[in-house]
Amino acid sequence: MTLLIARKELTEMVRDGRFRVSGAIVFTLLAGALLLGWQNYREVNAQHTAAQQASRAQWLNQGKKNPHSAAHYGVYAFKPKMPLSLVDHGTDSYTGVAVWLEAHKQNEFKYRPAQDATAVQRFGELTGATVLQLLVPLLIVLLSFNAFSGERELGTLRQLLSLGVSQSQLATGKALGVAASLGLLLVPAALIGSLAITAASGQGDIMASLPRVGWMALSYLLYFGAFVGVSLAVSAWAPSSRAALIILLGFWMVNGLIAPRAASDLAKVLKPSPSAFDFDQQMQLALAKGSDGHEAGARAKMLETELLKKYKVDKAEALPVNMLGVRLQDSENHGNEIFDQSYAALWDTFSQQNRVHQLVALVAPGLAIRSLSMGFAGTDFPQHTHFATAAEEYRRTIQRTMNDELTYQAPNTGAPYMANNDLWQKVSPFQYRAPSATWVAGQQAPSLGIVGVWFAGSALMAAWAARRVQVY
């Protein structure tokens, strides 16, 4: 019986001009956004690959040079774009795409598209995620706000219930009908998206992308299901179709437009994060003061004393190691402690802000699906920090390699020391392995839980409201 109801709902919707027009608009925007995303992904990825190769070539071909000069010469690490980022750009526009890895500094990421965006662009860009998170729920509202109230107003609800159709069968049939109508739009769009992702992925990468695609699809299905459930519940409960529409549009607006802004503002008030300028100033101050309370000069003196004692010699020139190399590595080690503390504190603040977002998501599931979408697209903040950590590890490896060269190969006489290409070759190219879908799912467990609870809760709410639906 539920399938009969679903089939009738689908037939009616397909014949309804409003559905055809709104569906065509949503489909066109979604397909367009996916194709634009694919084009953007292809271009940006090609640029990153070319730039990464150029940076590596520059490193290898820098010629004879003192290792510490080479450490300052540095290399760039480009954050790879994942194929699913064509669906959701996430925080990439704000976190930056490349970092310069040099001596003494853990630099901030550069090249943030948001910095170059116009005011209009900042208002919102058309991505697959925008369509899926804002327009598809709006379409669900428009398709189902009168599912029960419309039947009641039309008088067909009496007709249906007089035939011995139960309210729960009616609710399930209507939910399936709305789902089938959405399927008419989303299945072709998903095929376009799959083709785009396949085209965007290299051979083998597509298999790596599949688990993320699966998780993302599951997340969106749960979210859309929650919207269908809420819409049916409100339609059954509201006194009229107009009231149902107003309530549902209000929910859509609060969930999709107001809650994200409000959550960000609330998070900043409750867990304030420093400005980029303040963060840099504080870190510079900490570097100057030293993690152990000793300034750089004093610490160098202490280190020299320790080494003289260790090797039982009375002057630096007599040491079996190059004092400059030792000092530079010590400075790196000291800086690394400061960087780790500073970034850990900063990222902890961001993580606390994220928890505020998750709390708000309990009443506005749009925040949870945003987080899930970015997460499985590989464009959320935890994955940015995952990459930043890997890049920083690579920077430290370069510094250690350069400083070890100085320490153990450079003469201790103060004479200039030049290394050649053999040393540069010792530094392997930067290779980043993005975290697995399971890792992301673990990170996103609270958001997954919230969307799951909304899905189950809205289904129960719809069943409860349908059982109490009044025929008048």
Add this chain to the structure above:
Amino acid sequence: MLQTHNLSKSYDGKVALHPLNLNIQPGEIFCLLGANGAGKTTTINLFLNFIQPSSGSATIGGLDVTQKPLESKKLLAYIPEQVMLYKNLTGLENLKYFTSLTGAEHSAGQLAGFLEEAGLARPDADQRVGAYSKGMRQKVGIAIAIAKKARALLLDEPTSGLDPKASNEFSAVLKKLSASGSAILMATHDLFRAKETGTRVGIMKHGHLVASYATAELGHADLERIYLEHMQD
């Protein structure tokens, strides 16, 4: 087939239906007459289990409508004052949908036959019902009852607003359904139609069934006189 036992309904202390005892046998057409608010529609809604009784019970084919709501409705067809259908579906598609929901499976030819029996032939049956007149929609309602082989029919002002020809056709179909063994309860304001179609008439006033007659015992003028007398009290 359609029975009530001391069935009553009150809203916030205001009595809409005083204890009512009815027994409508298969083949009988019982017409409930009365002014607006007399309790006719309340009686039908109680049979449909759309509202809960304050006391007493209503049964269809021996099944208590509050205890066995879905089972009792399987025996029943309901035709309201305005049969409302899905405007984006054709008459035939509406019939197919509603009859499928009862669990019945009919071919397109059979469904077209039911519509024809109810007075709606092709090509009208293949038109979307958005353009149907009230009479045409009522015919789809009757076709649903025919297709469902309903043993009991509840009709709430079904001929209100129909032209005389359509009303006559409607009455003829009802008589056929009655002759085939259906028990019919029809609420109406139309004294002429009640006398012409019904086998018994009941007059309701302020929630009471104040009189009940076999139509064969009365002429048109008698029924009108009795009805008006009751209304004047």
